[in-house]
Amino acid sequence: MAFLQLKSVGQTYFSRTSATTALEDISLSINEGEFTSILGPSGCGKSTLLSIIAGLLIPTAGSVMVNNKPVNHPHPKIGYMLQQDYLFPWKTIEDNITLGLKLRNQNTDEHIQGAFRLLKEIGLEHTKSKYPSELSGGMRQRVALVRTLATQPKMLLLDEPFSALDYQTKLKLEDLVSSTLKEHGKTAILVTHDIGEAIAMSDNVILLSSNPGRIFRTFKIPKTLKSLLPFEARQHSDFSATFQQIWEELEHIEQNDHEQETS
Amino acid sequence: MSKMITNKKHLEFLLAIKKEKRNIRIVQLLIFLSFFSMWEISSIQGWINPLLFSSPSKIWSLFLEKASDGSLYIHVAFTLGETVLGFILGTLFGTLLAALLWWSPFLSKVLDPYLVVLNAMPKVALGPILIVAIGPNFGSIIAMGVLISVIITTLVVYTAFQNVDENYVKVVRSFGGDKKQCFKEVILPACFPSIISSLKVNVGLSWVGVIVGEFLVSKQGLGYMIIYGFQVFNFTLVLMSLLIIAVMATLMYQGVEYLESKLIKHHS
Ligand SMILES: Nc1ncnc2c1ncn2[C@@H]1O[C@H](COP(=O)(O)OP(=O)(O)OP(=O)(O)O)[C@@H](O)[C@H]1O
Numbered sequence: 001m002a003f004l005q006l007k008s009v010g011q012t013y014f015s016r017t018s019a020t021t022a023l024e025d026i027s028l029s030i031n032e033g034e035f036t037s038i039l040g041p042s043g044c045g046k047s048t049l050l051s052i053i054a055g056l057l058i059p060t061a062g063s064v065m066v067n068n069k070p071v072n073h074p075h076p077k078i079g080y081m082l083q084q085d086y087l088f089p090w091k092t093i094e095d096n097i098t099l100g101l102k103l104r105n106q107n108t109d110e111h112i113q114g115a116f117r118l119l120k121e122i123g124l125e126h127t128k129s130k131y132p133s134e135l136s137g138g139m140r141q142r143v144a145l146v147r148t149l150a151t152q153p154k155m156l157l158l159d160e161p162f163s164a165l166d167y168q169t170k171l172k173l174e175d176l177v178s179s180t181l182k183e184h185g186k187t188a189i190l191v192t193h194d195i196g197e198a199i200a201m202s203d204n205v206i207l208l209s210s211n212p213g214r215i216f217r218t219f220k221i222p223k224t225l226k227s228l229l230p231f232e233a234r235q236h237s238d239f240s241a242t243f244q245q246i247w248e249e250l251e252h253i254e255q256n257d258h259e260q261e262t263s
Numbered sequence: 264m265s266k267m268i269t270n271k272k273h274l275e276f277l278l279a280i281k282k283e284k285r286n287i288r289i290v291q292l293l294i295f296l297s298f299f300s301m302w303e304i305s306s307i308q309g310w311i312n313p314l315l316f317s318s319p320s321k322i323w324s325l326f327l328e329k330a331s332d333g334s335l336y337i338h339v340a341f342t343l344g345e346t347v348l349g350f351i352l353g354t355l356f357g358t359l360l361a362a363l364l365w366w367s368p369f370l371s372k373v374l375d376p377y378l379v380v381l382n383a384m385p386k387v388a389l390g391p392i393l394i395v396a397i398g399p400n401f402g403s404i405i406a407m408g409v410l411i412s413v414i415i416t417t418l419v420v421y422t423a424f425q426n427v428d429e430n431y432v433k434v435v436r437s438f439g440g441d442k443k444q445c446f447k448e449v450i451l452p453a454c455f456p457s458i459i460s461s462l463k464v465n466v467g468l469s470w471v472g473v474i475v476g477e478f479l480v481s482k483q484g485l486g487y488m489i490i491y492g493f494q495v496f497n498f499t500l501v502l503m504s505l506l507i508i509a510v511m512a513t514l515m516y517q518g519v520e521y522l523e524s525k526l527i528k529h530h531s
């Protein structure tokens with residue numbers, strides 16, 4: 001049975017002068033433990049889709065179900081990591097990573113120790129009493145991941161978590177996140193611009209077209225790549241073939257967009 | 264070798280900073296001394312009217328006299344107390360009102376024109392009305408100190424509330440936080456710098472409010488001393504009160520700056 005199910009979800013933003021349809025007729029289902037990536041051009045509604053799944057935004061059409069129950073407020077089993085880290089600058093790292101526990105009234109010793117363990121796993125135990133401004137971009141991103149994982153969500157929504165990082169840090173974090181999530185048996189949706197990242201990390205890749213955002217195609221990543229760490233997967237011979245395939249589909253989307261604009 | 268050169272350059276750099284700082288202090292002191300000595304000399308020589316402008320030495324001896332008979336402390340304590348109370352209450356009410364406006368966008372839209380009008384109005388003009396309403400006492404002086412700072416605080420803090428990055432609120436909401444928690448965890452702490460800076464403005468405003476209040480009703484305080492000195496043509500008393508106010512207001516401002524450095528170390 002699917003953990004997450006979207007049925008013809010659509011989102012239209014209204015303003016005084018216009019109505020923008022950001023998403024239209026999005027239907028998908030994701031099983032527990034699956035890693036899904038969403039690729040698509042800028043402005044096609046990826047962040048909007050994550051906000052809807054996170055329960056922060058009620059879609060103007062369709063429905064979102066988690067375990068067959070409709071979601072209309074932030075679900076305790078879903079963790080959302082925003083496009084930037086958004087660590088609270090006035091809180092220490094310790095207070096930042098336990099924020100979710102505090103808000104969910106789960107700040108028992110056991111849970112707090114769990115959060116500290118995660119921080120240790122991710123190699124940042126020594127930063128506990130520091131402030132976010134004293135950390136590098138990559139470190140902050142890792143702290144944000146710990147903050148999201150601390151409430152022990154079943155599913156993680158990651159919005160371009162690595163886009164602001166340098167290439168090397170990004171490759172390392174991909175491995176770290178991928179292994180951390182696998183180890184804890186998490187379901188995940190990753191939004192990214194990077195085709196390679198999508199292939200290396202996921203089981204499924206969803207391609208969105210823009211204006212309005214629709215599901216253009218869904219790819220299954222070959223089994224040979226799924227079992228590998230992202231860094232290894234990038235070296236594998238099946239990687240470039242899959243890359244080529246997705247690349248061509250993305251070209252199609254852009255062509256369609258272009259035709260729409262010119263017609 | 265090159266490290267030694269860098270070290271030497273660094274030392275020279277530090278020395279240059281130190282020297283500049285010392286020069287600034289010297290010039291500041293010079294201005295201070297020459298101002299007061301010019302004042303003194305002009306007064307003795309009769310270049311300025313000593314009855315109107317008094318002189319530093321007369322002010323100082325009056326200060327010593329008033330200080331030794333203890334009457335000065337009562338006046339200073341009275342005014343200082345009113346001002347501190349006025350500015351704390353003004354900031355507090357202003358922030359509370361801002362919170363209310365943030366809580367209810369509808370209310371904020373309704374109240375918007377009224378706030379603009381109230382802000383533009385010279386609050387001290389309300390003095391007589393306050394006295395009639397509250398009575399010619401301590402209460403109406405405090406009310407004056409509060410009134411003069413509360414609206415501007417509301418406007419400044421509310422604008423700061425609105426400018427908080429919406430994504431921090433999203434983080435709290437994604438953890439199931441409600442509106443109250445959003446306010447407590449994000450909006451309020453994110454705006455501490457703005458609240459403190461309105462505190463700084465309010466130090467000055469509250470002094471205005473309280474002194475004007477004392478002009479109107481009081482039998483005590485520095486404002487009363489100014490008005491009294493004016494009525495009996497004792498300008499030494501007026502100027503002494505002014506100097507004391509200047510010192511007090513500066514100390515209070517520095518206190519707020521100290522608070523600022525303690526409270527908002529990590530807001531960036
Ligand atoms: N709050 C909002 N009000 C009105 N329009 C919005 C709002 N948020 C997003 N949009 C519009 O919806 C569309 C999709 O935005 P969204 O942020 O979901 O795109 P995205 O795919 O995440 O883009 P990017 O890759 O650049 O992050 C855009 O056209 C955007 O202008």
Ligand SMILES: [Mg+2]
Pocket residue numbers: 046047048083159
């Ligand atoms: Mg986005």
